[in-house]
Every structure is written in structure tokens, then in C-alpha cells.
Amino acid sequence: MITHVPCRYLPNVDDTSADNYCSFVMAAGKSRKERNQEKLRFSTDKPEVEVLDQDIWKEFPEDLFEAVIARLPIATFFCFRSVCRKWNSLLDSQTFAQRCAEIPQRNPWFYAFTHDNVNVGFMCYDPSIRKWHHPTFKCAKSIAHPVASAGGLVCSLDISHRKFYVCNPLTQSFKELPPRSVNAWSCIAVGMTRNRNSTTGVYRVMWVGGDGECEVYDSVKNSWNRPGSMPLNIKVSPSHNFRSQAVSVDSTLYFMRSDPEGIVSYNMDTGVCKQYIIPAPVHLSDHSLAEYRGKIMLIGLLTKNAATCVCIWELQKMTLLWKEVDRMPNEWCLEFYGKHIRMTCSGNKGLLMLHLRSRQMNQLVTYNVISREWLKVPVCVAPWGRKQQRVACCIAFNPCLTATA
The missing domain is CATH 2.120.10.80 (Kelch-type beta propeller)
Structure with a gap:
């Protein structure tokens, strides 16, 4: 199970566009009970929404995770850091730093x-x-x-x-x-x-x-x-x-x-x-x-x-x-x-x-x-x-x- 940790640096970021970038990433941080509850809710309220299967997405390559997260807007990135300790430690990762260096400079x-x-x-x-x-x-x-x-x-x-x-x-x-x-x-x-x-x-x-x-x-x-x-x-x-x-x-x-x-x-x-x-x-x-x-x-x-x-x-x-x-x-x-x-x-x-x-x-x-x-x-x-x-x-x-x- 992924342990949630608080976001330390920009706690008031409330960019509602986060779900539009990588919704599948957040699904990886949820327990089976939470997923089943969401599936039940979606099946009654929003049948058109498909729940991502953790058994499939848990095999998603780690290097692709870093490539996706490195391309997120800055404010959204800080939201994703609160998902788990592993993602929170991305700033110390050399491979993640290399991914960020490959991306053109962001707007000031x-x-x-x-x-x-x-x-x-x-x-x-x-x-x-x-x-x-x-x-x-x-x-x-x-x-x-x-x-x-x-x-x-x-x-x-x-x-x-x-x-x-x-x-x-x-x-x-x-x-x-x-x-x-x-x-x-x-x-x-x-x-x-x-x-x-x-x-x-x-x-x-x-x-x-x-x-x-x-x-x-x-x-x-x-x-x-x-x-x-x-x-x-x-x-x-x-x-x-x-x-x-x-x-x-x-x-x-x-x-x-x-x-x-x-x-x-x-x-x-x-x-x-x-x-x-x-x-x-x-x-x-x-x-x-x-x-x-x-x-x-x-x-x-x-x-x-x-x-x-x-x-x-x-x-x-x-x-x-x-x-x-x-x-x-x-x-x-x-x-x-x-x-x-x-x-x-x-x-x-x-x-x-x-x-x-x-x-x-x-x-x-x-x-x-x-x-x-x-x-x-x-x-x-x-x-x-x-x-x-x-x-x-x-x-x-x-x-x-x-x-x-």
C-alpha cells in the first residue's frame, strides 16, 4: 500500500486541472477498498467513467512515470508529490533531473x-x-x-x-x-x-x-x-x-x-x-x-x-x-x-x-x-x-x- 505524505512546499495549490493530465497516476496510490467504492459510485452515478485497473497500471515502467510527471505543470507536480514518499523523493532523483533537463524551459x-x-x-x-x-x-x-x-x-x-x-x-x-x-x-x-x-x-x-x-x-x-x-x-x-x-x-x-x-x-x-x-x-x-x-x-x-x-x-x-x-x-x-x-x-x-x-x-x-x-x-x-x-x-x-x- 502506498503511504500518503503531506505536500511541504506549496500546500495551497488547488489546480483543478490535475486530473486532466495523468488521472491514471493517482489511481496507483489508492487501496483496493477505495477503488471498489469508486467503482460502485461510478457504476450508479457515472456509468460512462471507466475505473483504471491497478493490476495493469502497476506494471507501468518507472522511467515513463518520470517522463510523464516531468511534463506536468509546476503547480500540478506539487499535488502529485503528496501521493506517496516515492514520488515525493523525485527531486533527488538523477534520472528525473535528466528528464526535466530535456524539457524546454517553462513560462516564467x-x-x-x-x-x-x-x-x-x-x-x-x-x-x-x-x-x-x-x-x-x-x-x-x-x-x-x-x-x-x-x-x-x-x-x-x-x-x-x-x-x-x-x-x-x-x-x-x-x-x-x-x-x-x-x-x-x-x-x-x-x-x-x-x-x-x-x-x-x-x-x-x-x-x-x-x-x-x-x-x-x-x-x-x-x-x-x-x-x-x-x-x-x-x-x-x-x-x-x-x-x-x-x-x-x-x-x-x-x-x-x-x-x-x-x-x-x-x-x-x-x-x-x-x-x-x-x-x-x-x-x-x-x-x-x-x-x-x-x-x-x-x-x-x-x-x-x-x-x-x-x-x-x-x-x-x-x-x-x-x-x-x-x-x-x-x-x-x-x-x-x-x-x-x-x-x-x-x-x-x-x-x-x-x-x-x-x-x-x-x-x-x-x-x-x-x-x-x-x-x-x-x-x-x-x-x-x-x-x-x-x-x-x-x-x-x-x-x-x-x-x-
Whole structure:
């Protein structure tokens, strides 16, 4: 008999579509008495429903079980983990990790903190089903804000700017990075890359200071190294202060720079640093970088007089100029008229989340680069019917069951 165990990580997942994916899998976890009761009920109420025979399905190859489960939506997977200890231990299986690695990256999720309880109140938002999830464990020992992500991992920095943490928000994989050699207060920009093709999930974290100093953490060596300072004329504006997150294309990180406006790139493999002087659009404020299929995108507020609008640009590789490709619907922008709007943006794989706030509003909006669809994010209500929570900050990450810190 299969012993049932509780689901530890996302206990409030109630994705009703689970039965539509692999109903035969759940049948394997039921006793003969339960099956007979179901058969009796189905025979009277729903005669068209066929009960799966355990004598047949118990011979189903284990490798095919893993192949099927690896393809389930993330939320559904956590429901299936509660069936038995064997399936609950799949995260530690090398063969299951290999199955997951063969599957194309999933749609991004968003990792967010709330104003109500910034220490333990982090949440995960799944845009595909427009649902908030509330994990049951902390990703840091102290108050820490997410500053970078890569390959299913999120890097956070504590409020004292002294400690970095890396975790997988979907599992209990967590690590506090060793101390750095440079005063942490000078840290104003952070980027992260992860080698998804590596069996060990190698990742690197880079921080950049206002005076050009920088350090890179290597998860294999478990240490920081100083590849050398960036050229003195390459500065990351202190005014950004994590509001504009770095983006990565393969092993290259891209940071925003100012005075003059442009982009700084750093290749984590070769250590080569480059700068690009790119004039910013007129009347631009609160702008952030994003990436989609190797293309660099710019998201920002255009403010003129009392009117404000959110616009999307794409960097043209030939001219190194920003070309506007879309903007928020006019009826939405009318809500900003006469208000002092601030915006932060986080994006991954062509899906962006904009955090728009003022004294009168605190709104999250998603934007799909492919479909050019704008959607307002539903309000987040804590489990057990507690009050609505106000999001303080968020970052995009690719949900990955096997990424380890």
C-alpha cells in the first residue's frame, strides 16, 4: 500500500486541472477498498467513467512515470508529490533531473515580497493560470530583497547589503554565499547567469559598485574573485539602485549605465567588458532592461506635463538605437494622469511584470512580448482569508524543479 505524505512546499495549490493530465497516476496510490467504492459510485452515478485497473497500471515502467510527471505543470507536480514518499523523493532523483533537463524551459513565474510581512511574506505568481502561491518556507534567514535570477534560482541581498542568498523558491534548496572582500555598501547592481546544460547547474553572481569595482561568485569554487575593475568611464547610475535589474543573454550580462546613457555588457566566461552609448528616448524615466530571444528590450515611463504612459522599445543592432514597438493602452494610461507614478519592471522569456505605484495606487501588470497583451494581475490574498497584501518588489524567474543552490 502506498503511504500518503503531506505536500511541504506549496500546500495551497488547488489546480483543478490535475486530473486532466495523468488521472491514471493517482489511481496507483489508492487501496483496493477505495477503488471498489469508486467503482460502485461510478457504476450508479457515472456509468460512462471507466475505473483504471491497478493490476495493469502497476506494471507501468518507472522511467515513463518520470517522463510523464516531468511534463506536468509546476503547480500540478506539487499535488502529485503528496501521493506517496516515492514520488515525493523525485527531486533527488538523477534520472528525473535528466528528464526535466530535456524539457524546454517553462513560462516564467514571478517571485514577490509583500509590504505586510517583508521577512516571511514572499509569494510566487504563475501567469499561465493567473494564480498566487504561498510557499511555506523562508528563502533567507533575515530580511532580503531579490536582486537577480537565473535558471530557476533567485539571488537575494539582505537589507544591510552584507549577505547574498541563493535559493530555489519552489523547493527548500537554499544557500548563503560566503562574505565578499569589498564593502557591501558600494553594491548597486547585481547580475546572475546559470549553465542549464551543466549536470551540476553551475551559476555565477556578479555585483557592480558605483566606482567600477566588481566581483564574481562561482558556485563550483564557492568563492568570490575580482576579475578587475571596469573602466573608470563605465559607471552604473546609483539612482537605479536595483530598480533596474541586469539581464542575461547566454553568459553575457547587460547593465544600464548613465552619463552618457547606454548599456554595459560583461561576458562571464571571457571577462570581456564593453560599453555602448545609446541615447535614451526623450522624457524617459523609471526605465528597466528586459530580454527576449537574445533581443534587448527597454521598458520605461514617458512623462510629459501631467500625462504618463508606459512604453516598450527594442534595441536595433545595426543602428544601436531604441525603436518603440508598443505602449500601454490609452484607457489605462488615463488612470495615471496628474499622478506621480513610479515603476519597476522584471521580465524573463518575453513576459514582463510592471509594478506601478503612487499614493493612490499599487498595481501589478503583465505584458506578453509575443502577443502584445496587457493584463492586470489579480490581487493577492494570503491563505486562510487574511487581508489583501501589497507587493513591495518582485523578480521574474524560470520555475525549475531540479535547480539547486
